[in-house]
Amino acid sequence: MTASYRIPGAGRFSHAKAASFTFDGQSYAGVEGDTLASALLANGVHLTGRSFKYHRPRGILSAGAEEPNALVQIVRDAARTTPNVRATVQELYDGLTAHSQNRWPSLSFDVGAVNDMASPFFSAGFYYKTFMWPKAAWKNLYEPKIRAAAGLGVAPDQPDPDHYSSRFAHCDVLVLGGGAAGLAAALAAAESGVRVVIADEQAELGGALRFESGARIEGQDGWSWAQGVVARLKTMPNVRVLSRTTAFGYYAQNFIGLTERVSDHLAAPGRDLPRERLWQVRAKKVVLATGSIERHMVFTDNDRPGVMLASAARTYLNHYGVAVGKNVGIFTANDSAYAAALDLKAAGIAIAAIVDLRDNPAGELVDRARAAGIEIHDGRAVVRTGGRLRVSSMTVQRRTGGGERTIAVDALLMSAGWTPSVHLFSQSRGKVVFNDEVKRFLPGTYAQDCVSVGACNGTDGLAASIDEAYAAGTKAAREARGGAAAGKSEKPAKPKVEASEGWSRGMVGAAPGAGPGTTVKAFVDFQNDVTAKDIRQAVHEGMRSIEHVKRFTTNGMATDQGKTSNMHGLAIAADELGKTIPEVGLTTFRAPYTPVTFGAIVNHARGPLFEPTRRTAIHPWAERNGAVFEDVGQWKRAWYFPQAGEDMHKAVDRECVTVRKSAGLFDASTLGKIEVVGPDAAKFMELLYTNPWEKLEPGRCRYGIMLREDGFIYDDGVVGRLSADRFHVTTTTGGAPRVMNHMEDYLQTEFPHLNVWLTSTTEQWAVIAVQGPKSREIIAPLVEGIDMADEAMPHMSVREGKICGVPTRLFRMSFSGERGFEVNVPADYGEAVWEALWVEGQKHGACAYGTETMHVLRAEKGYIIVGQDTDGTVTPNDAGLDWAVGKKKTDFVGIRGLTRPDLVAKGRKQLVGLRTKDPKIVLEEGAQIVADPKQPIPMKMIGHVTSSYWSENCGRSIALALLAGGRDRMGETLHVPMPDGVIEVEVSGTVFFDETGGRLNG
Amino acid sequence: MARAPVKKQAVVKTDGAERRPALAGQEASATGVSVTVLPPAERISLRGSEASRAALSKALGLTLPQTPKTSAAKGKRAALWLGPDEWLVIDEAGKDPLADCAKVSALHSAVGISHRNVAVAVAGPAAEATLNAGCPQDLSLAVFPVGACSRTVLGKAEIVLLRTAQDAFRVECWRSFSDYVFTFLQEAMRDAAA
Amino acid sequence: MLLIRCPYCEEERPELEFRNAGEAHVVRSSEMTATSDEDFEAFFFIRSNPKGIIYERWRHIHGCARFFNAVRDTVTDRFVMTYKAGEKKPARLPKVGK
The missing domain is CATH 3.30.70.1520 (Heterotetrameric sarcosine oxidase)
Structure with a gap:
């Protein structure tokens, strides 16, 4: 296929480097350097989509990021299919596959276009009014149907195979926007030696110089000058040039989020290349050089394919070498469209006529257009267009009314004027000010250390913009250096502008023919199908603030965020309200400037990097020995060790019985460990735990309870005193970081007079619990320097010595009710010591057990687990642990909370045991308890089950529960209503096994 | 191009129980940067x-x-x-x-805390960029010179960072985070080299 | 992401290294058991929630690990100043630039 609209000799890309692509299955030819939009236009294709609500045929409006219409689906494969890609931004690569969106069965014949006929029913607020009732139908009926009909593209239903990366960066001067102003600012700053980052959303920097054929700088045309500056900047070690990079968010303290599209433009991206890179840049100074965006004219049927922005047509011609039509009409309210007409005419394209809303326009461009023989209809408006899938004519009328004249065109260019891009400035919390003379909002009060230059600052003309930008870049660099002298002596010369283009003014609001009282479709917001009439209707229905008008009509709320529509919408609303534009106000711009992929936001944090997965030193042994693991916070913990043919219950039953019969090995390494060291260590412990510590002898351990100030249990654990000034504290696995934080908080801010320090040693020690009657026999042969006899090392003691030739802190303690030990060894030795203990254990029939068995064994003994049997509202008394609260103590964290009226009131939930009447029934954890199952619903719930297991050792189910007034209900029969029947339970003590505790020394 | 990590013999002999450091001897490299798990210290x-x-x-x-x-x-x-x-x-x-x-x-x-921490060396001209994939601090030489050190974060893990040379850093993290940190650095390394 | 000056590290560091720790200058009584219900309520439960200047605690948890105090404007999110734990509430606040 030949690209019939490509003009030989025009544009900046070699036509030799062909790139073929398909659009809706049809093959086309493009060239490298094209965007999808320019390549389609080169093939005479304007029709690229259907509108959101009315399914009207739509074409390419712009040549940049502001594009509201030409949204397509780019498909690389089933998993790499991207919806809502702006064809004006997507760079062409060989083999690119694109589909149009929101049409069925085809783009040229779309059944949904019936909505256009029915449009009187689809006025502003239609959805809000029509689908309000019945309420339930919204979720089940209306919303799915509406969503299906008013679609954008299709999201892939497979995981994203691409990867995304992230980079934090710091610089002295960050320049956002790589047009003439941005380049001048970057150059000025860079030459002084400070760190500069310049970012631009286009593939190549240059901004409006892409189309401004009249610009000459430093003896070159504007574009060539820009490329020269870019090349120079790239050679400088203090400068980073980021192209294809959008600054999407301006956050506090000059923190800017940018996304760099690294490989979307490549036919075959390398595997090492990310698709996108998220840059999070902290800049001392920010220079905003974000340019301006041309506005369309709001008139009847201004949305036909072929109707587009004048600057876009110029860009397609001057940059891409593509003609947007062969007989082009122009509708304008300012001078810039004349430049487009002149460029097109010079390239041999017929200009049907320029329709200028202004009376007697004058100036150099107008004169040149006249001299070129272009027909100019001044004081007139285009009031209508003809055509269906492509514009075929424009109908012209005097601004004041009267006779009409229809002129045939195959493209219609429009320019209502230029809107400064104050998006990022507004995001930075700067306040914009309306300039009534030129009808635009400009940066007013700054909230952050940034400066706007060039078109986004309302500076008209290339020379003025470069002057301003150059001065701003120099000043920013000087201030970033703190006033120090520039690193380089040679001051760069300010770029000299020899010829320039420049214009201002224009109009905002509806053009004649689409004014008040009309019911025509003159689109303000193309993407959300909002017309001038809709805005007026919103006002008639009572919307007064632009924020309300916006939400009622959805003007500016599509993915393009109203880049072309906001000003028109505002002007129409103001007009209808009889107020000035600043009185109605501008909606706040929010991040992101253009849509950001989730991939870029998530970047590295996926798969194994989604969250750290923590494994113990003994993990590899457990893995080799068939452990099933469970997630406990970030940790992987061995849950149970099934043998051949065992399910979880069988495995756990066997492990439970084996531990009590012989012994078991359990990896307790994840327990939090904190070393508390210093002469005031005991004093500190007294304040942080409910228990008394001063009199605990070195070499002994104690079960400690930690409260919050409100008196509720925060954590628990066994604490060993290694010496007068050194405690080895253990915490729950999940509680380790917060307990450390809690302790540091009190130490640093409430008790800073204490001479004590805290060090987390959780990961220093691997911990092997050996529990069971044979535990001592298993450990003793491997231990040196520790007398493990009961008299020498009673229950709740700690010794330091060696095991397997490496240092150990050996605790005698039990979380199973059996004689037990916890062997602490430096983590790198953990697995080898475990293996040695395993060999010894085998001689006694010991097993390895996991967290499930650990839970069952402790529940058989009524030992609580903080966070399971407590929930942040349980006091030591509630949990039956009053004995652990030092009665003579005058202070500890929580001591006052414990005496709060509600905490000492009768009837609090207390921890009890539950025995089901049918011993085979295992209660569900979390199940509610009632006294009378026959009472009407809602029943009075008097407690809930916190722990429940099958206990093979007891030959029955066991459960712990928090029950109102529980300890006064011993022996009572209560009920647990469940979906398939009520379960009878008897209230009991919390100890189900070995009530006397004799087995601790058994 | 990045090279896949190399797994070496993960054993250090002592007179007693065998010492098995986390990720012992693992290393990976790409153009301009290498990531190497350092021996115990x-x-x-x-x-x-x-x-x-x-x-x-x-x-x-x-x-x-x-x-x-x-x-x-x-x-x-x-x-x-x-x-x-x-x-x-x-x-x-x-x-x-x-x-x-x-x-x-x-x-x-x-x-x-010899066993609590694992150290990883990140070295080469792209070392700074590799670390800045997940470390939000300014690591330029002027702000973070040779010998500078700080506890900070790398992605979702806490690290201690020490600049050992103009283009070399030592990253210390807790043992159970070493897998995450090493994997993160490998992925970041590929991007920094790209 | 905010930049927070740590008074111990003596430089601004990224917010990711910090954790907010609630209102500052809430003093725990040294005579805890003698505290009335009303005083305990004020100490433990009641917090100010001003629009504008707030005194709060932060911890440089992934840095020097110190708790410190900060004065922040809840409207602009801007830190007015930071100072070490235990130091008195500043009598006068410095003017903040951009």
């Missing part, structure tokens, strides 16, 4: 007030730094300022700083 977390600094310095054979974000090194031993009364002392020659501090009567806390 002796480490203590040392705490003490200004009054004890001289005595502790003397016992350790180096001057414990007073200035935030700085470190001191002597031979194979380094002391990193982590907080106003906190240093991480690392000895790569196998000499136990815990034993040195045991002789000091001045008020302090020394806790052995």
Whole structure:
């Protein structure tokens, strides 16, 4: 296929480097350097989509990021299919596959276009009014149907195979926007030696110089000058040039989020290349050089394919070498469209006529257009267009009314004027000010250390913009250096502008023919199908603030965020309200400037990097020995060790019985460990735990309870005193970081007079619990320097010595009710010591057990687990642990909370045991308890089950529960209503096994 | 192009139980940057007030730094300022700083953490960019010079970062985070090289 | 992401290294058991929630690990100043630039 609209000799890309692509299955030819939009236009294709609500045929409006219409689906494969890609931004690569969106069965014949006929029913607020009732139908009926009909593209239903990366960066001067102003600012700053980052959303920097054929700088045309500056900047070690990079968010303290599209433009991206890179840049100074965006004219049927922005047509011609039509009409309210007409005419394209809303326009461009023989209809408006899938004519009328004249065109260019891009400035919390003379909002009060230059600052003309930008870049660099002298002596010369283009003014609001009282479709917001009439209707229905008008009509709320529509919408609303534009106000711009992929936001944090997965030193042994693991916070913990043919219950039953019969090995390494060291260590412990510590002898351990100030249990654990000034504290696995934080908080801010320090040693020690009657026999042969006899090392003691030739802190303690030990060894030795203990254990029939068995064994003994049997509202008394609260103590964290009226009131939930009447029934954890199952619903719930297991050792189910007034209900029969029947339970003590505790020394 | 990580023999012989350091010997590299798990080292977390600094310095054979974000090194031993009364002392020659501090009567806390931490070296011209994939600090030489050190974050893990040379860093993390940190650095390395 | 000056590290560091720790200058009584119900309520439960200047605690948890105090403007999110734990509430606040 030949690209019939490509003009030989025009544009900046070699036509030799062909790139073929398909659009809706049809093959086309493009060239490298094209965007999808320019390549389609080169093939005479304007029709690229259907509108959101009315399914009207739509074409390419712009040549940049502001594009509201030409949204397509780019498909690389089933998993790499991207919806809502702006064809004006997507760079062409060989083999690119694109589909149009929101049409069925085809783009040229779309059944949904019936909505256009029915449009009187689809006025502003239609959805809000029509689908309000019945309420339930919204979720089940209306919303799915509406969503299906008013679609954008299709999201892939497979995981994203691409990867995304992230980079934090710091610089002295960050320049956002790589047009003439941005380049001048970057150059000025860079030459002084400070760190500069310049970012631009286009593939190549240059901004409006892409189309401004009249610009000459430093003896070159504007574009060539820009490329020269870019090349120079790239050679400088203090400068980073980021192209294809959008600054999407301006956050506090000059923190800017940018996304760099690294490989979307490549036919075959390398595997090492990310698709996108998220840059999070902290800049001392920010220079905003974000340019301006041309506005369309709001008139009847201004949305036909072929109707587009004048600057876009110029860009397609001057940059891409593509003609947007062969007989082009122009509708304008300012001078810039004349430049487009002149460029097109010079390239041999017929200009049907320029329709200028202004009376007697004058100036150099107008004169040149006249001299070129272009027909100019001044004081007139285009009031209508003809055509269906492509514009075929424009109908012209005097601004004041009267006779009409229809002129045939195959493209219609429009320019209502230029809107400064104050998006990022507004995001930075700067306040914009309306300039009534030129009808635009400009940066007013700054909230952050940034400066706007060039078109986004309302500076008209290339020379003025470069002057301003150059001065701003120099000043920013000087201030970033703190006033120090520039690193380089040679001051760069300010770029000299020899010829320039420049214009201002224009109009905002509806053009004649689409004014008040009309019911025509003159689109303000193309993407959300909002017309001038809709805005007026919103006002008639009572919307007064632009924020309300916006939400009622959805003007500016599509993915393009109203880049072309906001000003028109505002002007129409103001007009209808009889107020000035600043009185109605501008909606706040929010991040992101253009849509950001989730991939870029998530970047590295996926798969194994989604969250750290923590494994113990003994993990590899457990893995080799068939452990099933469970997630406990970030940790992987061995849950149970099934043998051949065992399910979880069988495995756990066997492990439970084996531990009590012989012994078991359990990896307790994840327990939090904190070393508390210093002469005031005991004093500190007294304040942080409910228990008394001063009199605990070195070499002994104690079960400690930690409260919050409100008196509720925060954590628990066994604490060993290694010496007068050194405690080895253990915490729950999940509680380790917060307990450390809690302790540091009190130490640093409430008790800073204490001479004590805290060090987390959780990961220093691997911990092997050996529990069971044979535990001592298993450990003793491997231990040196520790007398493990009961008299020498009673229950709740700690010794330091060696095991397997490496240092150990050996605790005698039990979380199973059996004689037990916890062997602490430096983590790198953990697995080898475990293996040695395993060999010894085998001689006694010991097993390895996991967290499930650990839970069952402790529940058989009524030992609580903080966070399971407590929930942040349980006091030591509630949990039956009053004995652990030092009665003579005058202070500890929580001591006052414990005496709060509600905490000492009768009837609090207390921890009890539950025995089901049918011993085979295992209660569900979390199940509610009632006294009378026959009472009407809602029943009075008097407690809930916190722990429940099958206990093979007891030959029955066991459960712990928090029950109102529980300890006064011993022996009572209560009920647990469940979906398939009520379960009878008897209230009991919390100890189900070995009530006397004799087995601790058994 | 990036090379896949190399797994080496993960065993260090001692006279007693075998020492099996996490990720022992693993390394990976790409153009301009390498990521290498370093051998075990002796480490203590040392705490003490200004009054004890001289005595502790003397016992350790180096001057414990007073200035935030700085470190001191002597031979194979380094002391990193982590907080106003906190240093991480690392000895790569196998000499136990815990034993040195045991002789000091001045008020302090020394806790052995040799096994708590795993160290990874990130080296090469792209080292800074590799780390900045997940570390939000300014790591330019002017702000984070050779010898600078800081506890900070890398992605979702806490690390201690020490600049050992113009284009080389030592990353210390807790043992169970080493998998995450090493994997993160490998992925970041590929991007920094790209 | 905010930049927060740590008074111990003596430089601004990224917010990711910090954790907010609630309102500052809430003093725990040294005579805890003698505290009235009303005083305990004020100490433990009641917090100010001003629009504008707030005194709060932060911890440089992934840095020097110190708790410190900060004065922040809840409207602009801007830190006015930070100072060490235990130091008095500043009598006068410095003017903040951009």
